[in-house]
Amino acid sequence: MRYITAGESHGRGLFAIVENFPAGLSIDAEYINTDLRRRQMGYGRGGRMKIETDAVEFLSGVRWGKTFGSPITMAVWNRDNKNWQSMMSPLASEENPEARVRHPRPGHADLGGCLKRNMHDVRNILERSSARETAIRVALGGLCRRLLEHFGVSIQSHVCSIGAIESQVKATDIDDLTSISARADQSIVRFLHTSQDDEAREYIDTIRRQGNTLGGVIEIIVTGVVPGLGDYASYGDKLDGRIGQALLGMQAIKGVEIGIGFEAARRPGSEVHDEIFFDQQQHRFYRGTNRAGGIEGGMSNGMPMVIRVAKKPIPTLYTPLKSVDIDTKEPYEATIERSDTTAVPAASVITEAICATVIAQAYMEKFGHDSLEEMLRNFHGYQEQLRHF
């Protein structure tokens, strides 16, 4: 499966074209819209989320509720586009020099993008670098999640912290397998949906009043994955590398840990590596602990995957940081139109979608991508192989 996304934050909408997706998968828009709605939730977002009601529209590749092997085109339309008609017009012949954005924001793509493309209007950069693009990646993730359900894979996430506030549901104690499976049994545990809500809301309000912003830590848990996805043989095929690349390819993600991650560097080997056992009754190998977070040697090992990401604070600050006018080169305080204070709960949903996409790709690699029936046949054959190993 290959895909490309297109679209600007305030343009007509966001689009994805997905190639080589298996035929025969039942999909309805509402299944995907559930994730799109979840992505819009969470305390601390700015005015934009009140304007949008994200929903997916299939423009190609789905017929009578099923994929049929043609490239799938998905769209999420921007309601806000009607307020940006002249600014975002693809065809208006006159440029409006007054509409140019000249003040790049520290921490955003603004300055690097202008230098790289030799453009003197930051809007040309910010429209595409905006995390609005994640709406369509969540739609794609929904499609992949639906496919993975047929293989018993489930992907959940929760917010471990926002700024200095820790969730009551802490990051998984990776030495304790019961806590991982208990966590994986829960449907999404969302920070700001717990009894801690009041404290967290007050904290976010204080930060917003100060014109400041917050990031946070998210944990993703993937259960039901077969061993042997990805590969040890070539660097580009390693599953941990692919998950890391995909997550770091998301706006504002600055760190990815798999299993105990950085903690592994502090412990001796005996407290890092998961011992191997064999369950005679179920005729399968298992690990006594899961510090590797379900991935060893670039391959899934059949244990739950545990992945954590660090999201940096939102770059647009209402109390702006110092910047420089790209025309006059004079100091200038960065531009603010409208912005989120924090978007960590939304990011949590996006990371699930990104993991779903990478893992679905790995399943298609191993079991084929022409049809769901063929994939399932190959999958059952592989299970048989494992049973007789």
Ligand SMILES: Cc1cc2nc3c(=O)[nH]c(=O)nc-3n(C[C@H](O)[C@H](O)[C@H](O)COP(=O)(O)O)c2cc1C
């Ligand atoms: C869900 C989500 C919402 C975001 N909202 C904003 C925002 O309102 N204002 C802003 O300046 N950055 C926002 N960001 C972060 C920027 O998109 C991101 O920092 C920017 O594209 C620069 O890329 P980098 O942080 O990966 O270096 C958001 C990110 C995510 C994931």
Ligand SMILES: C=C(O[C@@H]1CC(C(=O)O)=C[C@@H](OP(=O)(O)O)[C@H]1O)C(=O)O
């Ligand atoms: C639109 C979304 O997030 C946007 C991400 C974003 C950025 O710079 O990344 C800036 C803001 O856009 P606007 O300037 O239109 O308010 C966020 O609202 C979304 O998540 O759907």
